[in-house]
Amino acid sequence: MTAIETAAGIIQKGGVVAFPTETVYGLGANALNPRAVARIFELKERPSFDPLIVHIADMEQLKVLSSSEDPRIWKLAEAFWPGPLTLVLPKTEQVPDIVTSGLPSVGIRMPDHPMALDLIRESGCPIAAPSANKFGRLSPTKAAHVKHHLPEADYILDGGATRIGLESTIIRLEPDGFQILRPGGITRDELVKVLPESLKRARVGSPEAPGMLESHYSPSKPFYLFEPEMLSSIVPSEAGYISFQGEIPAAFKKAFTLSPAGDLTECATKIFSVMHELQESDVAVILAEAVPEEGIGIAIMDRLRKAAHPWDGDPQAPQ
Ligand code: TXA
Ligand code: MG
Numbered sequence: 001m002t003a004i005e006t007a008a009g010i011i012q013k014g015g016v017v018a019f020p021t022e023t024v025y026g027l028g029a030n031a032l033n034p035r036a037v038a039r040i041f042e043l044k045e046r047p048s049f050d051p052l053i054v055h056i057a058d059m060e061q062l063k064v065l066s067s068s069e070d071p072r073i074w075k076l077a078e079a080f081w082p083g084p085l086t087l088v089l090p091k092t093e094q095v096p097d098i099v100t101s102g103l104p105s106v107g108i109r110m111p112d113h114p115m116a117l118d119l120i121r122e123s124g125c126p127i128a129a130p131s132a133n134k135f136g137r138l139s140p141t142k143a144a145h146v147k148h149h150l151p152e153a154d155y156i157l158d159g160g161a162t163r164i165g166l167e168s169t170i171i172r173l174e175p176d177g178f179q180i181l182r183p184g185g186i187t188r189d190e191l192v193k194v195l196p197e198s199l200k201r202a203r204v205g206s207p208e209a210p211g212m213l214e215s216h217y218s219p220s221k222p223f224y225l226f227e228p229e230m231l232s233s234i235v236p237s238e239a240g241y242i243s244f245q246g247e248i249p250a251a252f253k254k255a256f257t258l259s260p261a262g263d264l265t266e267c268a269t270k271i272f273s274v275m276h277e278l279q280e281s282d283v284a285v286i287l288a289e290a291v292p293e294e295g296i297g298i299a300i301m302d303r304l305r306k307a308a309h310p311w312d313g314d315p316q317a318p319q
Helices: 003-012 034-044 059-065 071-080 114-123 143-149 188-194 196-201 228-232 264-280 297-307
Strands: 017-019 026-030 053-055 085-090 105-109 169-174 177-182 202-204 223-225 239-243 254-257 285-288
Touching (some): 026 034, 026 053, 071 188, 177 196, 188 202, 196 202, 264 285
Parallel strands (some): 053 105, 239 254, 239 285
Antiparallel strands (some): 017 026, 085 105
16 A cells, blocks of 8 residues: 555544645644544644645536635636635535634645645545644644654645745635735745735735734744844854854854855745754744845745744743
């Protein structure tokens, strides 16, 4: 039996399988089986008000989940699927309430990863999957991250490091435009190219989106967005540092450079994995430099701000 067949058998029996996508690893279950989906919430320790994204392998499965006939869905699907775009659409009755936290809408995406697509096809059902981490913690970009932090998963499909490294962009279609509920792998500019009529009404950010908590993606150690004045309170030889292009302002115990060439896409692929590495290392505090807020840099800064603690001058404070 292949790994995909084993994993699909577990999904069909109501189990929970971690699998790679092009963004981050997901923790999946049969989206149409409420008891299986309940186990995702249990294993992740995820609050029930935070809805899940449902993953599909073809447009036939989309029809099972949403009866929306908005022609923009097809334009977006043609341009970005399979890929890192999640559409929030009105749901059908077949989608269990537990998947959507009782909302009348469901988040749907077609992942761009052969193992994810094979798993969905072999299982014969859409797969509900949040990122495969404990609630509020760092998203996994390698199977080893899942093994370490979610050993309770029934099975882990190992597809190596994920290509994009940051979660999908989530959008909600509105009558006169769209709203970006979470910035991610697809930028606003790329979306507006496909939906030019939305140019004026492509809004970013929404306080009312469920699951969009201020604090999220947190390493288990104090984590701050770097400001030069912090150097007077922090002991560099006990701290970890994440540099954008490689200028390291002190002799830190461990320092990583995201992209010497200043390539934001390269930064996106590395950011969670570098944060995991520093979290598992013996540094006491982690500092990360801001990156330019353009293109995918908007999604990177969204994750860094949510991971960071407010600075009050005491590096050990958040413990
Ligand atoms: O790249 C990704 O999107 C990854 C991979 C595994 O596909 N998944 C992921 O899922 O990041 P998760 O659970 O970490 O984030 C899902 C978020 C929720 O927190 C919520 O904010 C939003 O998607 N969401 C899901 N359904 C929604 C709905 N009906 N209305 C509004 N927001 C929704
Ligand atoms: Mg997540």
